[in-house]
Amino acid sequence: GQNIDQPTEMTATEGAIVQINCTYQTSGFNGLFWYQQHAGEAPTFLSYNVLDGLEEKGRFSSFLSRSKGYSYLLLKELQMKDSASYLCAVRETGNTPLVFGKGTRLSVIA
Amino acid sequence: NAGVTQTPKFRILKIGQSMTLQCAQDMNHNYMYWYRQDPGMGLKLIYYSVGAGITDKGEVPNGYNVSRSTTEDFPLRLELAAPSQTSVYFCASSPSGGAGETQYFGPGTRLLVL
Numbered sequence: 001g002q003n004i005d006q007p008t009e010m011t012a013t014e015g016a017i018v019q020i021n022c023t024y025q026t027s028g029f030n031g032l033f034w035y036q037q038h039a040g041e042a043p044t045f046l047s048y049n050v051l052d053g054l055e056e057k058g059r060f061s062s063f064l065s066r067s068k069g070y071s072y073l074l075l076k077e078l079q080m081k082d083s084a085s086y087l088c089a090v091r092e093t094g095n096t097p098l099v100f101g102k103g104t105r106l107s108v109i110a
Numbered sequence: 111n112a113g114v115t116q117t118p119k120f121r122i123l124k125i126g127q128s129m130t131l132q133c134a135q136d137m138n139h140n141y142m143y144w145y146r147q148d149p150g151m152g153l154k155l156i157y158y159s160v161g162a163g164i165t166d167k168g169e170v171p172n173g174y175n176v177s178r179s180t181t182e183d184f185p186l187r188l189e190l191a192a193p194s195q196t197s198v199y200f201c202a203s204s205p206s207g208g209a210g211e212t213q214y215f216g217p218g219t220r221l222l223v224l
Binding site: 004031033041043044050087089091094095096097098099100101102 | 141143145150151152153154155158160168200206207208209210211212213214215216217218
């Protein structure tokens with residue numbers, strides 16, 4: 001079976017830092033992806049982790065611990081335009097399609 | 111490149127009607143996917159294809175059919191529309207489905223079945 005859990009909603013203040021967690025229990029693991037999805041739009045790729053550790057890309061960072069089945073997305077210096085849903089997705093084996101969590105809706109307030 | 115395109119953007123269907131959701135990509139990607147997204151839910155895989163002539167079921171295939179006669183196109187067919195098929199449908203593609211490859215998504219088709 002497959003289970004990917006994320007908080008449903010989060011609120012954070014402009015200029016602050018927010019961490020969005022994702023835990024997964026899947027039959028296999030061959031990489032974890034984070035996507036951003038603004039309301040009414042398609043998901044867009046943010047980051048990819050396959051080895052343990054932190055990947056940094058500008059204001060966004062993503063961390064992975066394979067032994068704990070855990071990842072987080074860290075957003076720094078929050079801006080109003082970061083208000084969106086953030087989707088965690090796992091590739092279980094080889095080149096199988098991604099399995100998505102339900103997403104976390106982030107609201108950035110002034 | 112236009113990337114992944116989907117038509118129509120929005121459609122209202124009556125129960126029992128049929129329709130085809132169109133998806134095309136111009137990136138020469140081998141892998142293509144159809145997902146549906148219900149409010150507050152993640153993306154659920156309906157069908158996918160690893161190349162022309164090859165398709166496979168995803169998590170929620172019932173009520174849908176697909177075909178892949180060319181690399182570029184991957185239409186999704188609803189034969190007898192039901193209210194449970196009200197959703198937003200996203201088509202996606204990736205080069206070869208490799209481990210580190212992201213999936214590129216189209217803009218989506220919003221379908222309302224009444």
